[in-house]
Amino acid sequence: MTEHHAHPTEICAICGKSKPARQMLPASVVRPAISDMIHDAVPAWGPDGRICVSCLNRYRTDFVRRELEKERGGMGTLLAGVPGVPAGKIVILGAGVVGANAARIAVGSGARVFALDRSVDALRRIESEFGARVVTVHSSRDTIEQHLLSADLVIGAVLVPGAAAPRLVSRALLARMKPGAALVDVAIDQGGCFETSRPTTHADPTYVVDGVVHYCVANMPGAVPRTSTYALGNATLPFVLALADAGWHQALAADPQLRNGLNLARGKVTHPAVAQALGLEYTPPESLL
Ligand SMILES: [Zn+2]
Numbered sequence: 001m002t003e004h005h006a007h008p009t010e011i012c013a014i015c016g017k018s019k020p021a022r023q024m025l026p027a028s029v030v031r032p033a034i035s036d037m038i039h040d041a042v043p044a045w046g047p048d049g050r051i052c053v054s055c056l057n058r059y060r061t062d063f064v065r066r067e068l069e070k071e072r073g074g075m076g077t078l079l080a081g082v083p084g085v086p087a088g089k090i091v092i093l094g095a096g097v098v099g100a101n102a103a104r105i106a107v108g109s110g111a112r113v114f115a116l117d118r119s120v121d122a123l124r125r126i127e128s129e130f131g132a133r134v135v136t137v138h139s140s141r142d143t144i145e146q147h148l149l150s151a152d153l154v155i156g157a158v159l160v161p162g163a164a165a166p167r168l169v170s171r172a173l174l175a176r177m178k179p180g181a182a183l184v185d186v187a188i189d190q191g192g193c194f195e196t197s198r199p200t201t202h203a204d205p206t207y208v209v210d211g212v213v214h215y216c217v218a219n220m221p222g223a224v225p226r227t228s229t230y231a232l233g234n235a236t237l238p239f240v241l242a243l244a245d246a247g248w249h250q251a252l253a254a255d256p257q258l259r260n261g262l263n264l265a266r267g268k269v270t271h272p273a274v275a276q277a278l279g280l281e282y283t284p285p286e287s288l289l
Helices: 032-041 053-070 097-108 120-133 141-148 186-190 225-254 256-260 272-278
Strands: 009-011 018-020 024-026 050-052 089-093 112-117 134-138 153-156 182-185 206-209 212-215
Touching: 024 053, 032 053, 050 053, 089 097, 089 141, 097 112, 097 120, 097 134, 097 153, 112 120, 112 141, 120 134, 134 141, 153 186, 182 186, 225 256
Parallel strands: 089 112, 089 153, 112 134, 153 182, 182 212
Antiparallel strands: 009 018, 024 050, 206 212
């Protein structure tokens, strides 16, 4: 290979090769987890060090491989399948807003998608949006069991506003699922809809019970903080302004939507689902305003 001496070169401290200076990067652009790996391999390399692009890419690849290896227990199914190998099966429990969003992603993955709900209206909305790409199923103990036993991925999207999520999947049923299958419990903030669900964090999102991987991160929207903060802000700011302008008493008296969100007032439980979940007496919010 010809050297172009007109261009400045630099010796990479990692591979020891002479590299064009424009292919050398300072340690400050390397993410900490990767610079730790480089430092482990080459102790002399520190915060002032530089590294060539091809060395950095090698460490980046190693880093990704290590991260993937951390996710132990999965069955290694490509949901979309490949020619001659069937696609995976995704089962969505609950066909409301969360379930419909899950269906949108699931359809995009190329998997076979099934949505279960007790509400015929909810199933009809899924059918009109997705047609034959999502199979709608009336939810019952029998149909949940039938579809879970052949599922590769189950998304628990059953949310009852204010109330504890119904426990749809028992430990006994879990034990009969395909080993390596995965559960995502979107209802975890309401207690979860699988008996074996317990809240996890983005830092340590999964655990395995009976060979089934559980993903139960509380506050899942926190994975995309910018989008979720804007979305939450857009949805809630009008209510905040109403409360600030009129005071809570008058604002709630004027707006039934805001009133529906009232959980507790003057020592009483003012939300029917919360009262039921906690076994306490329900007091209509109107009577306290
Ligand atoms: Zn190098």
